[in-house]
Amino acid sequence: MTEEQSVLVIDDEKINLKIISDMLNDEVVVMLAKSGEQGIRKAMEYKPDLILLDVVMPEMDGFETMSLLRHDVRTSAIPVIFITALNDSSHEEKALLMGASDYIQKPLHTNIVQARVRLHLQLVKQRKMLEKLANIDPLTSLANRRKYQNVIEQEWQNAIANQASLSLLVIDIDNFKQYNDCYGHATGDKVLQQVATVLAKQVLDKGLVARYGGEEFVILLPSHSQEESIEVARRCMQGVGSLNLAYTHQNCSGKVTVSVGGATKSPSPHCRSEDFFNAADGMLGLAKKSGKNKILWHSPSNLHAVVE
Numbered sequence: 001m002t003e004e005q006s007v008l009v010i011d012d013e014k015i016n017l018k019i020i021s022d023m024l025n026d027e028v029v030v031m032l033a034k035s036g037e038q039g040i041r042k043a044m045e046y047k048p049d050l051i052l053l054d055v056v057m058p059e060m061d062g063f064e065t066m067s068l069l070r071h072d073v074r075t076s077a078i079p080v081i082f083i084t085a086l087n088d089s090s091h092e093e094k095a096l097l098m099g100a101s102d103y104i105q106k107p108l109h110t111n112i113v114q115a116r117v118r119l120h121l122q123l124v125k126q127r128k129m130l131e132k133l134a135n136i137d138p139l140t141s142l143a144n145r146r147k148y149q150n151v152i153e154q155e156w157q158n159a160i161a162n163q164a165s166l167s168l169l170v171i172d173i174d175n176f177k178q179y180n181d182c183y184g185h186a187t188g189d190k191v192l193q194q195v196a197t198v199l200a201k202q203v204l205d206k207g208l209v210a211r212y213g214g215e216e217f218v219i220l221l222p223s224h225s226q227e228e229s230i231e232v233a234r235r236c237m238q239g240v241g242s243l244n245l246a247y248t249h250q251n252c253s254g255k256v257t258v259s260v261g262g263a264t265k266s267p268s269p270h271c272r273s274e275d276f277f278n279a280a281d282g283m284l285g286l287a288k289k290s291g292k293n294k295i296l297w298h299s300p301s302n303l304h305a306v307v308e
């Protein structure tokens, strides 16, 4: 178990809360709730790694609490271990069928409770690590395309619900094939890492930067106006320019630059996020065709707005 992991114990008996807390608090952060209702609130607010849930409680019992936890996206993935004095296999079966990770019988034995909690926290740790690996581009450590796809869908729905605007930048390194041909793939990889660092530095926690594939990146900026987003795009271009990555290849030479296609929209329920992506990506295509090293922004009124 690690210090950072947390366990929420839900039990109506104060003495049980104290006993379990004493068993665990040397190894994990322990949070306590004395009713199902309070437990659900704390689970939503603090998102513990594991919940220990008493079955028999007045008002809302453990099964009802479990059912509500499972039906809310904020708590549905948190593993739950039932704790009960009931010596009845049908209750154990019901708990497991509801999705409980484990079932501990009272009286509680410190070593057994600790061992089971340790085991389930280890599984949580492994699951989180796998989720992280599945969402990260290993070369640049940015979010990968899969993560971008998940985030755009969430942000698209948020923007519809809040009637907010959303901006998307699609960024592609210019003439990267020439750079690779000149200096080799390994040096090309270092350029991708440097460009990724520049983009991440410009965005920080204002949005998501992802490597969409190859030498193409995307930046998603929730609640940003077109002007603010174009300013981010400008700073990204300037940042890449400041890297001063020069190349000379056969009869051409130059410096690593990027082209940017962008779009800003307040989505409505009948719009699709794919069309939004295509609008920004289309602008990137036009930027490439019309000389590269520039920003083109999608504008529904004019065909496109040339920014730089």
Ligand SMILES: Nc1nc2c(ncn2[C@@H]2O[C@H](COP(=O)(O)OP(=O)(O)OP(=O)(O)O)[C@@H](O)[C@H]2O)c(=O)[nH]1
Pocket: 139, 172, 173, 174, 175, 176, 177, 178, 180, 184, 185, 186, 187, 188, 189, 192, 213, 214, 215, 288, 292
């Ligand atoms: N080093 C390295 N190169 C990559 C990676 N992924 C894609 N590339 C290279 O990126 C280059 C993309 O070439 P093109 O699609 O012709 O694009 P470009 O030369 O940048 O031309 P424009 O996009 O028109 O400016 C190819 O040489 C790919 O091998 C990668 O992970 N590492």
